Amino acid sequence: xxxxxxxxxxxxxxxxxxxxxxxxxxxxxxxxxxxxxxxxxxxxxxxxxxxxxxxxxxxxxxxxxxxxxxxxxxxxxxxxxxxxxxxxxxxxxxxxxxxxxxxxxxxxxxxxxxxxxxxxxxxxxxxxxxxxxxxxxxxxxxxxxxxxxxxxxxxxxxxxxxxxxxxxxxxxxxxxxxxxxxxxxxxxxxxxxxxxxxxxxxxxxxxxxxxxxxxxxxxxxxxxxxxxxxxxxxxxxxxxxxxxxxxxxxxxxxxxxxxxxxxxxxxxxxxxxxxxxxxx
Numbered sequence: 001x002x003x004x005x006x007x008x009x010x011x012x013x014x015x016x017x018x019x020x021x022x023x024x025x026x027x028x029x030x031x032x033x034x035x036x037x038x039x040x041x042x043x044x045x046x047x048x049x050x051x052x053x054x055x056x057x058x059x060x061x062x063x064x065x066x067x068x069x070x071x072x073x074x075x076x077x078x079x080x081x082x083x084x085x086x087x088x089x090x091x092x093x094x095x096x097x098x099x100x101x102x103x104x105x106x107x108x109x110x111x112x113x114x115x116x117x118x119x120x121x122x123x124x125x126x127x128x129x130x131x132x133x134x135x136x137x138x139x140x141x142x143x144x145x146x147x148x149x150x151x152x153x154x155x156x157x158x159x160x161x162x163x164x165x166x167x168x169x170x171x172x173x174x175x176x177x178x179x180x181x182x183x184x185x186x187x188x189x190x191x192x193x194x195x196x197x198x199x200x201x202x203x204x205x206x207x208x209x210x211x212x213x214x215x216x217x218x219x220x221x222x223x224x225x226x227x228x229x230x231x232x233x234x235x236x237x238x239x240x241x242x243x244x245x246x247x248x249x250x251x252x253x254x255x256x257x258x259x260x261x262x263x264x265x266x267x268x269x270x271x272x273x274x275x276x277x278x279x280x
Contacts, residue, residue, distance in 0.1 A: 001227040003240040008182040009249060010043030011035050012240035013051065019238040020055045032058045035080065037066035038223065039179060039255075040092070040159070040190030042076040049079065060084065064099065067092055068156045071185040081105060092155050092190050092260070093148035095141040156188045158260040162267055163189035166256060169271035173280060175200035193222060195252045201278050205254050211277040217270055222253030 002019055005012040016033065023029045033052050035043050045061075052059050063069075063077030064086035070076060077083035083102040087095040103109050119132025137145075163178070170176045175197040181187050198204045205221065212219045225246040227237035239245070257270055 001225070001232065001235055001237045003238060003244055004038075004246045004249065005044070005240050006245050007180055008041050008044060008184075009038055009179060009245075010041065011048060012238075012245065013044060013047035015238040015240050016048060017051050019236070020051055020057065024055055029055055029057055032060050032081075034060045034062055036062040036064075037069065037076050039193050040066055040069055040188035041179075041182065042066055042069050042071035042185045042187075044182065044184055045071050045074075045079045046184075058082075064088075065091070065190050066188065068152050068188045069185060076185075077102060082108070087145055092159065092188060093145065093152055095137060095145040095148075098135075098137040098141065155260045158262075159189040159192075159258060160187075162258055162260075162262055163192045165264060165267045166192050166194070166271060169268070170194070170274070173201075173275070173278065175278070176274075190258070192256045192258045194254055194256070195249060196254065196278075198252065203278055205252050208254060208274060208277045212270070212273055215269075215273050217273060218257060219270075220255045222249050222255060225250055 003012045003015045004010060005014070020029065020033075033048070035045070035048055037043050042063075049059060059080035059082075061077050061080035061083045063083050066076040067085050068076075071079065077085055081103060082105070085100040085102070087093065087098050087100070089096055101109065101112055115130070115132050116135035117132070118134055119128055119130045121127040121129055167178045170178070177195045177197075179193040179195075196203070196205050196208065209219055209221065225244075226232055227235060228247070228250065237244075256274075257266070
């Protein structure tokens with residue numbers, strides 16, 4: 001697993017370079033590199049793609065959280081061999097579940113569609129020469145998704161406005177740092193995320209989450225890094241620097257309510273509770 005870097009919170013090119021060099025030396029390069037774009041922001045794709053091309057490793061771009069984000073003017077999710085999007089119920093637009101696979105590999109897409117629709121052979125009866133799956137999105141849910149695509153820009157603008165209001169509400173608190181927006185692209189601000197310096201604030205992220213919960217406000221920690229998951233404790237991990245960036249984000253990060261329909265009053269209430277929890 002590859003660490004994040006601090007300017008976009010996405011995959012670290014430095015850590016990936018180290019991992020691929022070691023894998024090449026062992027003669028065991030990965031079958032693919034999955035670049036995950038978290039919280040509505042693209043990873044720094046150019047150096048990551050350059051490294052993967054150097055070692056002839058294909059890239060799968062996981063844009064589940066970054067639909068509508070851009071990287072140097074290019075849509076997030078369109079720069080790897082394959083791109084993956086999610087339409088889960090918590091995403092910026094939704095079909096209540098499911099997602100989308102995109103690629104310029106026409107043959108690969110045809111194979112994926114074949115597997116996703118039960119891998120049925122072309123016959124008058126049900127016949128299967130390969131193991132298939134039932135990953136089809138229903139016509140009704142697909143229609144909902146097509147309708148929601150029309151309001152994607154509106155949703156992005158709403159999320160960015162919510163983020164900006166939070167940022168203004170915490171601007172005088174030096175121990176709170178909002179998730180940065182990297183200079184190479186435009187984030188959707190799918191979720192408003194911040195980190196807190198517990199030593200300077202006198203409280204931890206967990207304590208703030210507990211106070212928000214006491215006020216019936218749903219907030220969450222940031223994603224737990226894969227190398228910290230019990231399933232993967234024996235897996236290799238390559239940090240960005242001497243101190244792991246993703247470990248720090250997990251220990252000190254908070255995801256605040258960010259729904260597109262939040263009112264200014266809703267956001268202000270969350271700000272008030274967070275400020276109260278740190279004594280302001």
